[in-house]
Amino acid sequence: xxxxxxxxxxxxxxxxxxxxxxxxxxxxxxxxxxxxxxxxxxxxxxxxxxxxxxxxxxxxxxxxxxxxxxxxxxxxxxxxxxxxxxxxxxxxxxxxxxxxxxxxxxxxxxxxxxxxxxxxxxxxxxxxxxxxxxxxxxxxxxxxxxxxxxxxxxxxxxxxxxxxxxxxxxxxxxxxxxxxxxxxxxxxxxxxxxxxxxxxxxxxxxxxxxx
Amino acid sequence: xxxxxxxxxxxxxxxxxxxxxxxxxxxxxxxxxxxxxxxxxxxxxxxxxxxxxxxxxxxxxxxxxxxxxxxxxxxxxxxxxxxxxxxxxxxxxxxxxxxxxxxxxxxxxxxxxxxxxxxxxxxxxxxxxxxxxxxxxxxxxxxxxxxxxxxxxxxxxxxxxxxxxxxxxxxxxxxxxxxxxxxxxxxxxxxxxxxxxxxxxxxxxxxxxxx
Numbered sequence: 001x002x003x004x005x006x007x008x009x010x011x012x013x014x015x016x017x018x019x020x021x022x023x024x025x026x027x028x029x030x031x032x033x034x035x036x037x038x039x040x041x042x043x044x045x046x047x048x049x050x051x052x053x054x055x056x057x058x059x060x061x062x063x064x065x066x067x068x069x070x071x072x073x074x075x076x077x078x079x080x081x082x083x084x085x086x087x088x089x090x091x092x093x094x095x096x097x098x099x100x101x102x103x104x105x106x107x108x109x110x111x112x113x114x115x116x117x118x119x120x121x122x123x124x125x126x127x128x129x130x131x132x133x134x135x136x137x138x139x140x141x142x143x144x145x146x147x148x149x150x151x152x153x154x155x156x157x158x159x160x161x162x163x164x165x166x167x168x169x170x171x172x173x174x175x176x177x178x179x180x181x182x183x184x185x186x187x188x189x190x191x192x193x194x195x196x197x198x199x200x201x202x203x204x205x206x207x208x209x210x211x
Numbered sequence: 212x213x214x215x216x217x218x219x220x221x222x223x224x225x226x227x228x229x230x231x232x233x234x235x236x237x238x239x240x241x242x243x244x245x246x247x248x249x250x251x252x253x254x255x256x257x258x259x260x261x262x263x264x265x266x267x268x269x270x271x272x273x274x275x276x277x278x279x280x281x282x283x284x285x286x287x288x289x290x291x292x293x294x295x296x297x298x299x300x301x302x303x304x305x306x307x308x309x310x311x312x313x314x315x316x317x318x319x320x321x322x323x324x325x326x327x328x329x330x331x332x333x334x335x336x337x338x339x340x341x342x343x344x345x346x347x348x349x350x351x352x353x354x355x356x357x358x359x360x361x362x363x364x365x366x367x368x369x370x371x372x373x374x375x376x377x378x379x380x381x382x383x384x385x386x387x388x389x390x391x392x393x394x395x396x397x398x399x400x401x402x403x404x405x406x407x408x409x410x411x412x413x414x415x416x417x418x419x420x421x422x
Binding site for chain 2: 023024025102106123127154155161166172173186189
């Protein structure tokens with residue numbers, strides 16, 4: 001750790017690392033203080049509870065995800081499909097290591113989504129952030145005639161679901177290669193998308209019973 | 212609870228319910244004993260630890276998922292696309308309630324995937340079970356000319372990722388409608404799939420750097 005980092009910064013940093021590697025419940029305030037070299041009294045000087053530290057950690061992880069994955073991948077200079085391809089590859093690269101840890105945001109929502117509303121809501125905001133990148137790229141694709149503009153929002157949601165699911169399956173299988181594979185396939189499915197009206201034989205016979 | 216259910220059965224049943232509603236870590240052996248009306252000494256007569264009970268609970272939940280979602284949805288009498296459509300609708304219906312709880316299997320993998328290898332592996336086996344249903348339906352689709360037979364396995368993985376991601380997003384947003392929406396869109400994307408060769412403009416310019 002850099003000597004200049006403050007106790008508060010170290011606590012946030014260790015929360016990002018420990019919770020991602022283990023889980024929210026398996027990371028105690030004691031664990032965090034020990035890892036950060038901070039007295040427990042100091043912890044409560046900075047944060048009212050572990051949950052408040054976690055919100056700060058989510059913000060930190062979101063800044064990291066933007067800087068290291070989303071901004072490099074979703075460069076307007078790249079063709080839209082290449083942006084998604086790069087996104088999945090960069091995300092997969094970050095999962096290599098002894099154990100696939102999955103998505104720090106998705107893990108939290110799955111673990112404490114029903115227990116900690118403030119964490120669930122913060123993760124939801126992060127997911128909205130992902131959707132913003134996806135929708136911008138898909139809007140560019142729509143402007144280039146690759147996609148029906150009416151489908152931008154729902155397609156972005158499907159890509160986010162596929163991405164989160166791919167990270168979860170990779171963690172379950174402890175094999176990150178699945179992430180790139182799903183990314184490739186999502187791109188192939190999107191590639192076929194524009195011809196959807198020509199390909200009705202695999203279309204569901206009923207779309208939704210309520211419609 | 213039925214009077215005839217044994218203490219062991221009641222513990223498994225309560226583990227399914229409590230862990231799905233809260234989390235694995237937030238459900239203690241004491242909680243489980245109290246909910247099941249079982250003495251703690253009896254707990255350890257049946258199970259060496261909470262983790263062993265959880266493996267039995269996963270098996271129970273998998274039997275339930277097969278009986279209530281997978282078998283009714285993946286009837287060979289239905290056209291393959293309709294099977295997937297029904298699957299997503301049945302899964303969405305089970306998420307309605309005060310709080311969206313997400314997938315019991317995906318939640319566990321996300322929460323303790325790096326901490327409890329035996330639970331992670333059991334969930335992986337359950338996911339293989341889902342893939343079996345998906346691959347059978349997609350093979351039927353391939354036999355009917357709706358899909359390239361070479362794409363069956365990877366398409367099944369994409370559907371499972373989309374499904375798991377949809378349940379996770381629904382839990383994060385506390386809104387189950389997303390599950391049916393993602394199901395609809397996955398079906399639409401699959402519908403466009405067969406025309407993939409006619410639609411190259413959204414195809415990634417490079418598939419995978421290693422190839």
